[in-house]
Amino acid sequence: MVFQKAPETLFWQTPARCAGSFDAFCRGRLKLIDQTLLPARLKYIECRRQEDVWDAIKKLCVRGAPAIGIAAAYGVCVGLQPLFAGGKVPPKKLFYRQLEKVTAYLATSRPTAVNLFWALDRMKECAARLKEEKAADVAAALLDEARAIHEEDRVLCRRIGAHGQKLLKKNSSVLTHCNAGGLATADYGTALGVFYAAQEAGKNIRVYADETRPLLQGARLTAWELRQHGIDVTLICDSMAAMLMRQKKIDAVVVGADRIAANGDTANKIGTYSAAVCAKAHRVPFYIAAPFSTFDLSLKDGSLIPIEQRDPEEIRRGFGRQTAPDGIKIYNPAFDVTPAELITGIITEEGVISPVNTRAIRRMFPQCRTTPRR
Ligand code: MRU
Numbered sequence: 167m168v169f170q171k172a173p174e175t176l177f178w179q180t181p182a183r184c185a186g187s188f189d190a191f192c193r194g195r196l197k198l199i200d201q202t203l204l205p206a207r208l209k210y211i212e213c214r215r216q217e218d219v220w221d222a223i224k225k226l227c228v229r230g231a232p233a234i235g236i237a238a239a240y241g242v243c244v245g246l247q248p249l250f251a252g253g254k255v256p257p258k259k260l261f262y263r264q265l266e267k268v269t270a271y272l273a274t275s276r277p278t279a280v281n282l283f284w285a286l287d288r289m290k291e292c293a294a295r296l297k298e299e300k301a302a303d304v305a306a307a308l309l310d311e312a313r314a315i316h317e318e319d320r321v322l323c324r325r326i327g328a329h330g331q332k333l334l335k336k337n338s339s340v341l342t343h344c345n346a347g348g349l350a351t352a353d354y355g356t357a358l359g360v361f362y363a364a365q366e367a368g369k370n371i372r373v374y375a376d377e378t379r380p381l382l383q384g385a386r387l388t389a390w391e392l393r394q395h396g397i398d399v400t401l402i403c404d405s406m407a408a409m410l411m412r413q414k415k416i417d418a419v420v421v422g423a424d425r426i427a428a429n430g431d432t433a434n435k436i437g438t439y440s441a442a443v444c445a446k447a448h449r450v451p452f453y454i455a456a457p458f459s460t461f462d463l464s465l466k467d468g469s470l471i472p473i474e475q476r477d478p479e480e481i482r483r484g485f486g487r488q489t490a491p492d493g494i495k496i497y498n499p500a501f502d503v504t505p506a507e508l509i510t511g512i513i514t515e516e517g518v519i520s521p522v523n524t525r526a527i528r529r530m531f532p533q534c535r536t537t538p539r540r
Contacts, residue, residue: 238282380484451511
């Protein structure tokens with residue numbers, strides 16, 4: 167199977183004729199798939215204001231750690247555009263003040279995926295390098311930087327796929343949780359990229375997708391995406407995974423990540439930890455697939471990873487239907503942390519880290535910054 171062209175998760179749309187990056191910056195729009203409507207509708211929304219980008223991230227129209235980072239990078243351009251309205255070029259002081267404001271604002275959209283802060287820092291560092299240039303030139307460079315973050319993710323995911331597929335035998339059955347596919351990245355995915363690469367290598371794999379309560383990213387997104395790419399996918403409720411492992415129907419678990427601490431403890435969608443515990447109990451290898459931008463080496467271990475708490479209504483009235491009594495207490499953390507000792511290996515663009523520990527991670531990414539992102 168050759169990877170088919172999927173609908174673009176998000177992109178910077180420019181008019182047909184654009185005279186260079188500054189023109190593309192001024193006249194471009196961030197467009198992204200509204201993932202809350204999938205699989206029933208494939209619809210793009212346009213983000214014209216920084217508030218639209220913030221909402222799109224907060225409401226999970228765009229979600230998945232790398233895709234959040236890419237959206238935020240383009241979001242910086244969206245937030246700076248008003249300064250250039252009507253052909254004006256703002257004074258540099260105003261430009262840099264607005265850059266600080268936009269990046270600080272977008273950073274408040276979701277707390278767990280470190281790719282968001284990594285991308286915002288990278289945009290700020292790009293602008294800081296160009297302090298001597300005109301505001302228009304810095305603006306053009308920022309759009310180029312956002313595009314570079316986007317393009318790099320395509321490449322990184324394919325490299326993750328190439329390393330990860332070697333871990334899967336022919337005809338194996340794998341379990342995944344949430345959606346770490348093209349919808350969660352530039353276009354190929356981390357965990358799902360491993361499956362696409364295995365399929366491209368003729369390994370004829372079968373995937374079990376956890377539906378992923380409460381927002382059903384597995385059912386709505388992973389099942390949809392894998393089917394589009396002709397992969398044999400079976401949807402299960404999260405609670406069924408343990409039984410499948412006991413029945414020896416799962417050869418490996420591969421999931422994505424939102425933030426990986428220095429010692430390898432990994433935050434990912436709520437329910438990942440349960441899958442890892444079950445995998446350990448049944449001696450099933452458990453892999454995380456993630457690029458370097460998901461590592462946060464400033465955090466010693468996973469206890470320091472901020473975990474997003476979401477609206478109780480997502481559980482009480484998920485998808486508009488009441489399924490719990492009014493007034494009932496609800497606890498709704500969006501992520502959990504899987505301790506490093508439950509992780510067989512972390513599949514990165516540079517290779518597989520195994521065993522997972524602080525030394526091995528540092529050896530794989532010696533240049534990775536160790537100061538806090540946010
Ligand atoms: O709340 P979400 O849908 O943004 O959660 C996404 C996940 O947990 C993914 O597994 C993770 O971001 C990896 S995406 C390559």
